[in-house]
Amino acid sequence: MRRSLMVAVMAVLAAPGLAFAQAAAGGDARAWVGPYAVLVAGFAMAFAAGLCGLGQGRAVAAAVDAMARQPGAAARIQTAMIIGLALIESLAIYVLVVAMILLFVQPIK
Amino acid sequence: MGVIEHPPIFRLPGIPDHVTYTWFVMVVLTAVAFVASRHVQLVPRGMQNFMEVVLEQIGQLIDDVMGPEGRRYLPFIATLGLFILAANLASLIPGFAGPTANLNTTAACAIIVFVAYHYIGIRKHGPITYLQHFMGPVPLLLKPLMFVIEIISHLARPLSLTLRLFGNMVGGHILLAIIFFLMGLQGLIGWAMSGSVAGAIVGGVGGLVMIVFTVGFLYPLKMLVSFLQAFIFVMLTMLYISGAIEEADHGHGAEHH
Numbered sequence: 594m595r596r597s598l599m600v601a602v603m604a605v606l607a608a609p610g611l612a613f614a615q616a617a618a619g620g621d622a623r624a625w626v627g628p629y630a631v632l633v634a635g636f637a638m639a640f641a642a643g644l645c646g647l648g649q650g651r652a653v654a655a656a657v658d659a660m661a662r663q664p665g666a667a668a669r670i671q672t673a674m675i676i677g678l679a680l681i682e683s684l685a686i687y688v689l690v691v692a693m694i695l696l697f698v699q700p701i702k
Numbered sequence: 703m704g705v706i707e708h709p710p711i712f713r714l715p716g717i718p719d720h721v722t723y724t725w726f727v728m729v730v731l732t733a734v735a736f737v738a739s740r741h742v743q744l745v746p747r748g749m750q751n752f753m754e755v756v757l758e759q760i761g762q763l764i765d766d767v768m769g770p771e772g773r774r775y776l777p778f779i780a781t782l783g784l785f786i787l788a789a790n791l792a793s794l795i796p797g798f799a800g801p802t803a804n805l806n807t808t809a810a811c812a813i814i815v816f817v818a819y820h821y822i823g824i825r826k827h828g829p830i831t832y833l834q835h836f837m838g839p840v841p842l843l844l845k846p847l848m849f850v851i852e853i854i855s856h857l858a859r860p861l862s863l864t865l866r867l868f869g870n871m872v873g874g875h876i877l878l879a880i881i882f883f884l885m886g887l888q889g890l891i892g893w894a895m896s897g898s899v900a901g902a903i904v905g906g907v908g909g910l911v912m913i914v915f916t917v918g919f920l921y922p923l924k925m926l927v928s929f930l931q932a933f934i935f936v937m938l939t940m941l942y943i944s945g946a947i948e949e950a951d952h953g954h955g956a957e958h959h
Contacts, residue, residue, distance in 0.1 A: 672766075672937070679934040683862050686869030693872065 605632070626701050634692035641688035648681045708879070711797035720804035727788045727801060756784075760936070767937065768944040775943055778818060782811060783936040786867070790928030793871060794921065802931075803871040805864065812863035815939050816856075823946030832946075863938060870931050874924050881920065885912040 656674035660667045694700065714722050738753040746754050760780045764772040786802060793800020801807045824832045836852040837845040885891055890912060893905030 669766075675930070675934065676937055676941075679866065679930075679938075683866040683869075686866050686873070689869045689873050690865050693876075 627699070630695040630699065630701075634695045637688050638692050641685040645681060645685035649678055652677050652681060710799040718804075718806075719799040720801045720807055723792060723799045724789065724801040724807060726798075727785065727792050730792075731784060731788055763936075764940060767940045768947075771947060772940065772944065775822070775940075779936055779939055779943075782815070782939060783932055786811060786935050787928065787932035790871060790932055791925070793875065794924055794928065800871055800875060802867055803875050805868050808867040808871075809860070809864045811867070811935070812860040815863060815942065816860040819939070819942040819946045820856075822943055826947055859938075859942065863935065867931055867935055870927055874927055878916070878920060878924065881912060881916055885909050885916070 652674060656670055656677075659670050663670075710719050710723070712722070713719060734749065734753065738749040742750065757776070757780055760783060761773065761776055764776055764779060768775070789801040789807065792798055793803055820832075823835075826832075827835070836849050836856075838848045838852065840848050883889060885908075887895075890905040890909035893901040894909055895901075896905075
């Protein structure tokens with residue numbers, strides 16, 4: 594399972610390298626950066642969104658648990674939960690910004 | 703952004719779009735404030751009533767978070783919050799550019815917050831005492847290290863404030879733009895109107911589903927995000943200000959980045 598996953602990931606990573614090896618050999622040595630940037634942007638956003646979902650799920654689960662135990666403190670818990678969710682979410686937002694820089698600004702050409 | 707980018711309906715020559723629409727938001731907020739405070743009555747009606755409710759809510763929030771000292775900063779916090787909220791909501795009007803979907807606007811707001819809470823802290827404690835708070839309650843040997851770490855964490859605050867607001871807004875806009883591009887005249891609706899039978903069936907149904915999805919789900923979601931991000935920006939501003947005020951009493955509480 595793990596080996597096939599690794600092979601699949603390596604195949605995906607190698608695909609643009611193979612496709613653009615000729616262009617790189619032809620003289621434009623940095624032609625491979627663009628396709629890799631697209632790949633990395635997609636993978637980075639996928640990992641960030643998935644792990645951010647896990648983290649936010651834990652936070653919300655704990656907050657809902659606490660709210661069910663103490664309904665009187667629900668408002669304060671909700672405020673704290675929203676702040677926590679924002680702080681967790683900002684990590685995924687950093688990755689989104691990096692992905693957008695890779696896709697749209699393209700600092701390395 | 704190439705194919706999904708679309709210019710706003712109204713542009714001033716030589717002025718960036720986000721500045722134009724920041725002015726628009728400023729005009730709207732000024733007009734609302736003028737209408738609300740033109741005939742101030744003891745028993746408020748209409749716009750005055752509405753704005754009093756809004757400000758009272760923000761004041762309640764400040765009381766909850768910052769305690770009794772917080773009411774002094776109500777004008778600053780409420781102005782920031784109302785501006786960010788109006789700018790977020792303005793970006794949802796079709797054909798408008800969002801001021802907060804540009805890094806410059808959000809960075810301006812975050813730098814104002816950064817300067818403001820340091821100014822408040824220095825005015826409250828004096829520069830020497832305020833800088834001493836950065837070193838924290840640790841042994842003397844660790845104080846320089848602590849100082850550097852605190853400086854970095856304080857510098858990360860405006861960065862994270864900037865990027866959170868900007869990323870949330872731009873992410874939503876890119877999502878909406880891609881959905882519109884998929885269902886627009888070059889996408890499903892265009893396919894439905896092209897005359898082919900398969901296009902009429904698949905494109906028509908798919909376009910309808912996407913329109914319902916956008917209007918019924920994505921737009922309310924974006925409005926929720928607009929309110930939530932304005933709330934979070936204001937909330938973190940309050941936490942930073944109260945952290946700068948109270949550092950003498952409570953030492954270092956939880957760090958917020």
